Amino acid sequence: MKLWGGRFAEGPSEVFERFSGSLHFDRRLIDADIRGSQAFARGLEGVGILTAAERSQLVDAFEKLREQSREAAFFEGATDEDVHTLVIRKLKEAVGALADKIHTGRSRNEQVSLDIRLWLRDEIDGIAQHLLALLESLVASARRNPDAVIPGYTHLRRAQAVLWPHYLLAYFEMFARDLERLRQARARVNVLPLGSGALAGSGFPFDRQALAQDLGFASVTNNSMDVSADRDFALDFLYAASVAMLHLSRLAEDWILYSSEEFGWIELGDGVTSGSSLMPQKKNPDSLELIRGKSGRVFGDLTSLFVTMKGLPSTYNRDMQEDKPPLFDAARQLSGSLEMMRAVIDSARLNPLRPASAVEESWAVATDLAEALARNGTPFHQAHQIVGRLVLESVRAGKKPSGWTAAELLAFDPGFTPAMIALMQPAEGMKTREIRGGTGPASVAAALDQAAARITEWRNE
Secondary structure, eight states, X not given: OOSOOTTOSSOXXXXXXXXXXXXXXXXXXXXXXXXXXXXXXXXXXXXXXXOHXXXXXXXXXXXXXXXXXXXXXXXXXXXXXXHHHHHHHHHHHXXXXXXXXXXXXXXXXXXXXHHHHHHHHXXXXXXXXXXXXXXXXXXXXXXXXTTOEXXXXXXXXXXXXXXXXXXXXXXXXXXXXXXXXXXXXXXXXXXXXXXXXXXXXXXXXXXXXXXXHHHTOSEEOSOHHHHHHOOXXXXXXXXXXXXXXXXXXXXXXXXXXXTSTXXXXXXXXXXXXXXXXXXXXXXXXXXXXXXXXHHHHHHHHHHHHHHHHHTOOSSOOGGGGGXXXXXXXXXXXXXXXXXXXXXXXXXXXXXXXXXXXXXXXXXXTHHHHHHHHHHTTXXXXXHHHHHHHHHHHHHHHTOOXXXXXXXXXXXXXXXXXXXXXXXXXXXXXXXXXXXXXXXOHHHHHHHHHHHHHHHHHHHHO
16 A cells, blocks of 8 residues: 555556665664554544544554564565555554544654654664673773783884773773764754654644653754754764774774784684684684774765765655665664674783783883983983984894993983983883873773773763
């Protein structure tokens, strides 16, 4: 059955039916469609279209359809145009002519917007829980090795010594911002479009605030034409999902490198790796590579809807049917990737000796020495030059920082003091970085406690 047709002398062609049908992907909106229709039935009672008995009959019938829809057989053989016509057809089979009243004063344009918002709101809530779990895993991993020293990198070159927890907390901050972005997107999703009609507003005096309260929306939309054209809320989610996937991809790239034989910092769990069909020795980081690969897919989802919307004239156009595949895909990929990354973090084990050795054999202490000279009165530019010459001399001689003695340091330049020899040990230099946000041990310990407290606060909101 169609929700339209009186205007047409002939039905749509078979090729148009196939080309325009969306049930194969929008069927996942069925629970949202039924919940929205139940609320709308209550709204129709409020404006006198339905009696209390009719409303009760429709709501009960919808509830039975909701239960039936959880079974695969519910969709078998369905040739309906979309999920909305499927639901109406099934409803008519259950209650007869009464089903014809349910669409009174309601356009499919607002119905689609409502269904997507209901579905996406639930998806965001689930994704937020995955993010919180990932944040907890980062903190737990940091606490397992609170004193581990690793080289921090710029340009993929060893730069300065940092604590392993400080490194993990950098990703904590990224994912915390992702949680914030998702919550901001949810707030824009959580606005009721019902009552907007096709574009001019409903011709029936629905109590929109009551409908919003019924469905758990925080507010109602302000302009019916905007509702018909609006997919900003979907783009907001897709952007938030894309940035979260970007952060997941960067973490995946780090750990692909750090778990390689060349680095050897991390041992990934057997449960998140795979082997080779030819080479028996291989232990491949497939889980991380898949996360890295899926990020491009989600970026494409954002681009897809962006390009679809960019040239449309105002209010609804059928192009907007194509909003759902990228939205569904991005939510699925982000949820799966967050869950996968948490499993990787929980199973991974740090070998602290390898990154500590990388720090000690490099000149990651150079900045500490230059800053010590500056604190002792040497202008920093000159201090930078002095330490640069010290590094050059050491590289030529094949000398590590630990190979220098206090006497040799003093002989190299009178600006050095005997106490500065301690800074040749990376852990010593980190103690100068107790500024908030720095890698000083006390600062990092406090940041870890704050991170755990923030997770608790977010869970209780």
